Amino acid sequence: MRKILFILSTELSAYQMLTYMKEKNKKYEIDLLIPIDSKNLYRHKKNKVFKSISRKSFFINEPSRPITFNIIKFWNCFFAYKNREISKKIHNNLKKIYFNIDDYDEVFFSNDYVSHYILYNSQIKKTYFDHSPIDTLLKIELNFFKKIKSFLECLINNKFMNIYYKGNGNFIQKSIFSNFLKKKSKDYSISIKIFKNIFSKFNKEKVKKISNRNYNLINFYIPYYAFDIKYSNTILKNYKIFYRKYFKKDFFNSSFK
Secondary structure (H helix, E strand, C coil): CEEEEEECCCHHHHHHHHHHHHHHCCCEEEEEEEEECCCCHHHHHCCHHHHHHCCEEEEEECCCCCCCCCCCCHHHHHHHHHHHHHHHHHHHHHHHCCCCHHHCCEEEECCCCHHHHHCCCCCCEEEEECCCHHHHHCCCCCCHHHHHHHHHHHHHHHHHCCCCCCCCCCCEEEECHHHHECCCCCCCECCHHHHHHHHHHHCHHHHHHCCCCCCECCCCCCCHHHHCCCCHHHHHHHHHHHHHHHECHHHCCCECC
16 A cells, blocks of 8 residues: 655645545555644644544654745855755654655645755655645746746755755645636646535534534635734735735635535
C-alpha cells in the first residue's frame, strides 16, 4: 500500500486532503507531520481528527519563516546560509523521532514553514492545498512580466536558497475555495459535496446544534493589519473589492442548506 504524508496544522487542511483522496478513490497509509509551538502542542496532540485519520503522527517545532529571494529584496540571496542552518537543525530533530521523507510516495502540504525545509531537494510527488482564498488568487493568470519574475524567483530560491519553493510546475495545487472563482478550473477544484460530507462526519455535534440555521461552508480571516485603527476602514474596503473582483457572490454566503 502506498504511503502518504500530510504536513498540516489545521483541520481545514485535513478536510481538503481527505476530500482529494476520496476523489482519487485510492487507499493509502497516512502519517501526519504536525508543526507545533507552546500554544498549540496540547491541542494538536489531542486533536480527534488528526488522531483518527493517521497511522502515526510526528510533531516538530515550527521553524521561523524561511528567507526567500525576490526581485525587490535581491540581497536576501546573501542570507541563504541561515536557511541551511535551520534545515540542518530540523533534519537532526527528525532523525531523533525516526522520520524520513523518503519513506513516502507522496506528500500533501499547506502553508506551514517546515515544508520549505523538509521538501528541499526531494523528488517526492507534492500536492499543495490552499490555506486561504489568498492562496487561490495566486494561481490567477499572470501577465508576461510577472510570469518572468515568478519563474526567476522560483528558480533562484530552489537552486540557491536551500529551501523548497513552489513554482515552475514543481507541485500540484488543489483548493476548496476555487469552486467559487468566477473562472473556475476543474483541475484545481475539489468536490464541495465530498468536503461537506467529511466536514459533517468530524463535526456531528456542532452541525447538530445549529441544524436549523444557515452557516458558512468556508470562512477566512481578514489581514491582521486590518485591525490597525489608522488603516482599518481603508484596508477592509479594498479587501472586499479585491475579493469581489475574482470570486462569485455565493462565496460570501455559501452554506450547507
